[in-house]
Amino acid sequence: MQKAMEGKPVTIYDIAKKAGVSASSVSRVVNNKPGVNPETREKIKKLLKEYNYVANEAARGLVTKSNRMVGILISDIRSIHLTEGVWEITRILSSKGYCTLILNTGNTDEGRAEGVRTMEERSVDALILMGSMFENPRVQEAIVQYMPGKPVFIMNGYLNLPNVQGVVSNERSGIHSCVDLLAQKGRRRLCYISDNMSRISSRSKKLGFQEGIRANYGEDIPYYIYENVSADMTGGFGAMMKALHEHPDIDGVICSMDILACGALQAIREAGRSVPRDISVIGVDNSEFAETCYPRLTSLDNMIIESSVEISTRVISNLEGSPSSVRKIMLFTRIMERDTT
DNA sequence: CAAAGGGTTATTCTGGTGCA
DNA sequence: TGCACCAGAATAACCCTTTG
Incomplete structure (x- = not known):
């Protein structure tokens, strides 16, 4: 009809x-x-x-000065971990009558800055930046230029601007705790495999690893780091193969992402070693992969869902007239221990 | 009922120049 | 002098809903 x-x-x-x-x-x-x-x-x-x-929301927006739309910028919508968060955010926002506009910016700072501009062009009421890759001067400049007064939220990052609120988890000390766990299990030769090191969170995770090593084993013990590995199973597999070849005595592995750990598990299996008998493996993200791979992966939960809930409620309270002056919120990570440690 | 609300586009107005 | 033309400025129209 x-x-x-x-x-x-x-x-x-x-x-x-x-x-x-x-x-x-x-x-x-x-x-x-x-x-x-x-x-x-x-x-x-x-x-x-x-x-x-x-x-007609556009006409309504003329009068109400709000079109009930929240922008979400993400560098790569294929990054499963962050899209879990996006899913949660859109779920909460839409339940409160907000529409979300998701924009894939690509992996350059210029693209990310352009994304900020596009969101202003589309007159979003608030903006959410997914991931620490948005924590950079170019994006900060774009926010100052194009969205100086609007509430902006950054997932797993921080920008020192009055209108920006950041939600972070203590991944650095979380990885430190992962090293503690491996030390408790009697592991002595640890290896860290990381994806792209240009991200601030990647660098801080690596620092946590090194601090954990020093705290548990002192200054002199050797450890191995493989970085800038491609962020998929093949990347984890290749890095682990290389590591086992170069350092056959490795007995503990921490990977910066679960998907890398899945690849690593496969490499360990192919090398004829057993997890966790010969080698312990820990991932990060506590994702679906950790639950479904074999053996089930011990993983550092960096609270993506909890962070998403936190951001969503902050977006809503900001837009509904009770803005918070808190600029940085820290959530605590936890290790979800499964069968690989 | 009438006005406002914001930004873009379309239309009209204005003043000037050049040429027959 | 009369007319065409042009650029640039000013003004109007447009979109639809909310609100006094």
Whole structure:
């Protein structure tokens, strides 16, 4: 029963005409506001339904100065871990009537800065930056240039601007704890495999690893680091193969992402070694991979879901008029111990 | 009922120049 | 002098909804 008016969208004016009332009354009915006779209200409701009326959010935004849209920038929508967070955020925001606009920026700072500009162009009410790769001067500059007054939130990162709030987890000390765990299990020759080191979170995880080594084994014990490995199973597999070849005495491995650890597990298996008997393996993210790979992977949970909930509630409270002056929120990681340690 | 709300695009206005 | 033309500036129209 579709009744488009000459191909044009139905407006409150069309409905008003049909109902023999003013557009104002229709608006009041649409927004559940008082001041309309109950009978008229019912009549208008019926017409709204009959003509499949859909409000024009752009026009509404002219008056209300908000189009109830939140922008989400992500460098690579294929990065499963972050999209878990995006899923949670969109779920919470849409339950509060906010629409999300997700933009894939690509992996350059220029692209990320351009993303900020595009979001302003689209007049989002708030902006969420997914991941520590947004913690850089170029993005900061773009926020100052294009969105100086709007609330901006950054996942797993921090930017020193008055309108930016960051939610981070203590991955650095979390990785330190992973080293502690391996030391407790009697492991002596540790290896760290990391993806792209240009990310701040990657660098801080590596620092946590090195601090853990020093704290548990002192300055003189050798350890091995393989970095800038491609962020997939093949990357983890290749790095682990290389590590086992170069240092056959390795008995403990920490990978910066679960998916790398999955590759590493495969390499260890192919090399005829056993997990966790010969080698312990720990991943990061506590993702679906950790749960489904074999053996089930021990993983550092960096609280992506909890961080997403935190960000979402902050977005909402900011937009609904109770802004918080807190600029940085820290969540604590935890090790989910499974069968690889 | 009438005005406002913001930014873009379309239209009209203005003043000037060049040429027949 | 009369007219065409042009650029640039000013103004109007447009979109639809909310609100006093």
